[in-house]
Amino acid sequence: MMLIDLIGIVLAIFGSGLAVYSLESTSNVRAVFAAAGALLVLSIQYWMIGLWPLSLLQLALVASDLVVIALGSSTLYEEVRTWERGFATSMAILSMMILLLSLLPRVTGKSFTTRILIPLSPEMAPYLLMHGLLLITGALALAAALKLGGGDEE
């Protein structure tokens, strides 16, 4: 067994644990961040085998999902202050990961190009863009509508 396999197994167990914890946690803040962590583990696993387009796709999904779920949760349960701190940390981590991933081909050089097994289809990009745009628009609409609606109820 190689080191990369061992790291993969540890990541798989860690990711599975985070996914289960995200459903069992009583706090919405912890639940959302645990789910984001589980999705991030999948992104790291793609990166480990050299499927970096899919890794970036997964990273984009994590970022957009985090925004949508967090905005919905913060407007539903009014945990705004906790979210502000959490967002700053998570966005910093995600930005660092995107930077690291984009620097990767330069760092690893030729050995990296041999590790890209199958590149993703170029048709993936428009779908990803549509997905991100819709999620962000939906999140903003949801946040605005919930804020307006919440005032009437309480």
Added chain:
Amino acid sequence: MIFGVILFTSIVLLAVAIYGLISRDNPVKMLISFQLMTSGGIGIFAALLISGKSTFYVQSGQTLGVLLVATDLTTEAILLAALLTMVKKLGIRRLNDLSRLRG
């Protein structure tokens, strides 16, 4: 080995997501479950894509992956709209409370 690990992670994510969708009535947990399910599905297609020896599997994996992202997009929009209506118009914050709509 690592391909098997990705497949394992994807299947666990999918299983946890289905459990969450069935057993939780919190809308946030429902959104989380939905996203876990999507990522698990993409992971399974990626495993299909990676492990395929012929171009048929590669094309199938990519097509199914793109199809899943597109389906996720539309379902996410419907889910957000339903959640929005549920909270704004009906004033309901727990999914189980929707049962009173039966009258």
